[in-house]
Amino acid sequence: MAELETFYDVIRRQGISRRSFLKFCSLAAASMGLGPAFAPKIAHAMETKPRIPVVWIHGLECTCCSESFIRSAHPLAKDVILSMISLDYDPVIMAAAGDQAEAALEDTITKYKGNYILAVEGNPPLNEDGMFCIVGGKPFVEQLRHAAKDAMAVISWGSCASWGCVQAAAPNPTQATPVHKVITDKPIIKVPGCPPIAEVMTGIVTYLLTFGTLPEMDRQGRPKMFYSQRIHDKCYRRPHFDAGQFVEQWDDEAARKGYCLYKMGCKGPTTYNACSTTRWNEGVSFPIQSGHGCIGCSEDGFWDKGSFYDRLTTIPQFGVESTADTVGLTAAGAAGAAIATHAAISAVKRARAGGTNDKSE
Amino acid sequence: MTIQPDPRDLAVHEEPSHAHHVTSVYVYEAPVRLWHWINALALVVLAVTGYFIGSPLHSTGGEAIEHFLMGYIRFAHFAAAYIFAIGFLVRIYWAFVGNHHARQLFTLPLWNANWWKDIVFELKWYLFLEKEPKKYIGHNPLAHFVMFFVFTLGTAFMIASGFALYGEGAGHDSLQWSTFGWMTAIFPNTQDLHTWHHVGMWVFVLFAMIHIYAAIREDIMSRQSMVSTMISGERMFKDNRP
Incomplete structure (x- = not known):
């Protein structure tokens, strides 16, 4: 196997003296809270550990x-x-x-x-x-x-x-x-x-x-x-979420005040990434900070989960895509109508049968 | 089918010699009834607060420090969720130590041909194709079927998905995450977990609508008591025919 260039080789190649290198190793040991005995060990590791x-x-x-x-x-x-x-x-x-x-x-x-x-x-x-x-x-x-x-x-x-x-x-x-x-x-x-x-x-x-x-x-x-917490967990707009302060439209007063983008379909609550802590471009900003909700780009299958502006996945049914609430409300309405019809038929049947349980006893 | 009261039901209630005159059977023991109503209340709180977590109320104004509306709504949801979940655990415990009716929610007599026949019979009864209903001490087979597949499995799913979602916020070192975090193996993008948890809410809304309607209708139309049974525990029969 060919020789791999070690860290030490690179450091020397960049014009750093051995004296400075050893100083660095002592400092590194001290900063990690290790005793002076560790300085040579770090130096040894740097000298022998190859660049990957x-x-x-x-x-x-x-x-x-x-x-x-x-x-x-x-x-x-x-x-x-x-x-x-x-x-x-x-x-x-x-x-x-x-x-x-x-x-x-x-x-x-x-x-x-x-x-x-x-x-x-x-x-x-x-x-x-x-x-x-x-x-x-x-x-x-x-x-x-x-x-x-x-x-x-x-x-x-x-x-x-x-x-x-x-x-x-x-x-x-x-x-x-x-x-x-x-x-x-x-x-x-x-x-x-x-x-x-x-x-x-x-x-x-x-x-x-x-x-x-x-x-x-x-x-x-x-x-x-980097991925153990959601954007939502460390979002600087989180206090607005807990307070119930939401942007309702892109151009409303709440948007100017920087309220929570939850109702605009921000996927921060379901997205695991470090955007709200590390941010982008040397920590300058991240999507929510610039006023747009998270689109959940680091999540599995984020293109197939419906609109970027809906928090819930759209549910395909009969070729039409719909949200959970539409499906739920439709089903509840249908069930309510069915119950009303069923109750009406039951009442008529019972009235025709004589009203009470006469035939019993 | 003749209704043969289970001797276990009669033993606590009436002299065996009066078995053929029995008009009332003690079905739901006090813990089951108490659980039923606590659970119903918890479900109402969960559905209402859950809906407002998914679709929050109109934005409050002013400074964030002056309000905590979402916080309170979420607190109510989580508190009710714990009551719902712990209630379910207690209910499972009671299935072991309570009377045999307490086990009905968790067991299905899938190999009993009569049970399947009676499901068809009950379907026909609800479709106005049968003139007279049968008597049942516990749930009728159709109700039993729906209870198991919609209520029992639905509850298990809502608890598992709910605590997995709770664990997301509580952190990956939390108890909730370590017990229910495996749900994310089934739904890798937790947006789907939110969606199905939300759909679950609607399933329970539908279940409650049909459950309440069926209970009241059966109370009027069937040959046994329904609504009062979940209050007193007594199943009363309106006639003495089989």
């Missing part, structure tokens, strides 16, 4: 995950790509193209067998043998299977890789399929969102590097540190 090679492949997607990723501020995307990981293949941002690029992929897979991380943006379409997405002359699903075979772990970037997203929305003509349904024998970290928050993406990469293990994940395979 990452292979980033693209299936059916819109590249919004990459667009988000390169906007990460903490840490900066350039630090992640150039210092923290060894991004060996990513057709979107790599300099090489064509055969050269494909060769880089093969190189990494063979050289770092079982030691690299496979990041998947987008998903494979399975219909027509995968012909709806061709990469390097072959169906993407083949590249995915090939690259996943020797990967240490798989990161499913975005809602495409995690759930299927828009290309898997009904009727899903290309049979676009999320990664975990194609790759079943590798640990998969789902980082849903359309796109995921930049800092969430780099945060997960940083976690993998720092601890060398997968982060703690929830029942659906999402890292708990």
Whole structure:
């Protein structure tokens, strides 16, 4: 196996002296509350721990995950790509193209067998043998299977890789399929969102590097540190929800005052993501803060759950889509009418039969 | 079909020698009756507050600090939900220790051909195709069927989905989440869980409408008491014919 560049190598390559490096290790130990004896251990780890090679492949997607990723501020995307990981293949941002690029992929897979991380943006379409997405002359699903075979772990970037997203929305003509349904024998970290928050993406990469293990994940395979709470739980408009103060129309006084967008169909109460805490673009804002409800882009099948402006899923019936309340009210009305009719017929029948239970006793 | 009072019912009530003169049987024991009415009240609170959680009242004005309307509505919903859920647990307990009628909500005599025949009979009775109804001490087979599939299973679903939704807010380290969070394995996007919980409310509204109508109608038209039975526990028969 080829030598992997260690963190120490990178630090030295960037012109930092060994003296500064050792100072950093002592400081790191102190800041983590560890004794002086740990400074050499940290130095040892930095000197020996290799930079993790990452292979980033693209299936059916819109590249919004990459667009988000390169906007990460903490840490900066350039630090992640150039210092923290060894991004060996990513057709979107790599300099090489064509055969050269494909060769880089093969190189990494063979050289770092079982030691690299496979990041998947987008998903494979399975219909027509995968012909709806061709990469390097072959169906993407083949590249995915090939690259996943020797990967240490798989990161499913975005809602495409995690759930299927828009290309898997009904009727899903290309049979676009999320990664975990194609790759079943590798640990998969789902980082849903359309796109995921930049800092969430780099945060997960940083976690993998720092601890060398997968982060703690929830029942659906999402890292708990970013996806264990709903937007609603940490929304700065939550006090308006509890007070019963809602925007009723996009242009009303309540909208200007920044009341809760619940009645406008905000999906914050059913969406697990870090938008209301981490926010976007260096913490500048997030959808609710800019006055629009959450559309639940990090949730499973969010395209197929009806309007972005309804909190409840529309229920298809007889070819017409309807909300739960319409169905309920219609059913209750029908039942009420049926009961009234039934009661009337019962009364008539009883009157005809003689009114009372004369024949009894 | 002749009505043969269960000896277990008579033992507590009348001398066995009077069995053929029995006009009243003690069916619903006090805990069952009490549960029935507490549960009914809880359901009314749950349906009304639940509806207003789904479709909130018109917005209050002023500052958020001056109001807590949604908070109170949600509190009432959650408090009633606990009464509903704990009541259901107590009711299950009573099915074990109470009389055999207390078990009717939880058991189905699926292999009893007569039971199925009587379901058809009851359907015909409700469709005005039978002149005279039969006598039953407990629920009639059709009511029994509906009670089990709509009420018992419906209650279980509402409790499970409700506590899973509650657990979302209470956090993933909460008791509610650890006991009912598995519901999200069935509904990965909890928007669907909200939707089906909401549909469940309408199922209970329909159930209550039909239940109340049927009870009053049967009280008038059938050969046994209905409404007063859930108050006194006594099933009274209007005639002595089988």
